[in-house]
Amino acid sequence: MKRDILGVGIDDLTLDEAVESGISLLSQPGFHYVVTPNPEFILSAKNDEAFRGVLNGADLAVPDGVGVVYAAKLLGTPLKTKVPGIDFAQGILRHMAATGMSLFLLGAKPGVAEKAAENLTHTYPGLRICGVHDGYFKEDGPVVEEIKAAGPDVLFVCLGAPKQELWMAQNGTETGARLAIGLGGSLDVFAGTVERAPEKWQKMGMEWLYRLIKEPKRIGRMAKLPLILVDAVGARLRGK
Ligand code: UDP
Numbered sequence: 001m002k003r004d005i006l007g008v009g010i011d012d013l014t015l016d017e018a019v020e021s022g023i024s025l026l027s028q029p030g031f032h033y034v035v036t037p038n039p040e041f042i043l044s045a046k047n048d049e050a051f052r053g054v055l056n057g058a059d060l061a062v063p064d065g066v067g068v069v070y071a072a073k074l075l076g077t078p079l080k081t082k083v084p085g086i087d088f089a090q091g092i093l094r095h096m097a098a099t100g101m102s103l104f105l106l107g108a109k110p111g112v113a114e115k116a117a118e119n120l121t122h123t124y125p126g127l128r129i130c131g132v133h134d135g136y137f138k139e140d141g142p143v144v145e146e147i148k149a150a151g152p153d154v155l156f157v158c159l160g161a162p163k164q165e166l167w168m169a170q171n172g173t174e175t176g177a178r179l180a181i182g183l184g185g186s187l188d189v190f191a192g193t194v195e196r197a198p199e200k201w202q203k204m205g206m207e208w209l210y211r212l213i214k215e216p217k218r219i220g221r222m223a224k225l226p227l228i229l230v231d232a233v234g235a236r237l238r239g240k
Helices: 015-026 038-045 049-056 066-075 085-099 114-125 140-150 162-174 186-191 200-205 208-212 216-223 227-237
Strands: 002-004 010-012 032-035 102-107 128-133 154-160 179-182
Touching: 002 066, 010 038, 010 049, 015 032, 015 085, 015 179, 032 038, 032 162, 032 200, 038 049, 038 227, 049 162, 066 208, 066 227, 085 102, 085 186, 102 114, 102 140, 114 128, 114 186, 128 140, 140 162, 140 179, 154 162, 154 186, 162 179, 179 186, 208 216
Parallel strands: 032 179, 102 128, 102 154, 154 179
Antiparallel strands: 002 010
8 A cells, every 4th residue: 555755655565565566566467667765755756746756656666764664654654664675676686586587787887787796696596687787878779779688577777866767667668677676776785885784773774874974975965854854744734
């Protein structure tokens, strides 16, 4: 069931339920895409109708981070839990490895997707990586053709938001993949170029703080994130 979090529909699922739902999308004919909204997505979607439309058009939208869960609570429409995009991706990867499915990695700086592919093949024996492409290209057409020729079951699109969501909605069907997932900086994590917060920090809902300590230049981007809570309180008071 979807919850309306400040104009963006978010699925109220646990991680396991979200993975099950992703697997079920894979068994259905046609193209499907998954989005992983965090507070930054929801704040930008507020003033960006196209982005909002694409988020709401997704087959599955998981709450990536505690900020979305707090906002949901303040709105009076609580969500069960956060579902970090990268955890969701790992659940899908486990299923793909067990069933021998193929994956295409799109995004990040040149060389990163190759390294991520190498590490993922190691971690998930049975997973087939049928192609990679960096995320700094000018024209979509040749990239779409390359993906189509590779014939993946699943496509990870890691171009940052809102680029990756708009890209999936516009080009997804043409790629021939059955499932695309917008995963932000996940290829950097899979490649080992960016370190994820230790599990303790993740469990405490402090992954954002760890990331800020590691990448202090994100302070400008992150400083506005508490606004999602202000917006949620405002919306609740207005009775929305
Ligand atoms: N990126 C890309 N093409 C672009 C802009 C960004 O491939 O035109 C990549 C970037 O290299 C990084 C990812 O998109 O790997 C987005 O990272 P960001 O930290 O913004 O995402 P988050 O993890 O916050 O969702």
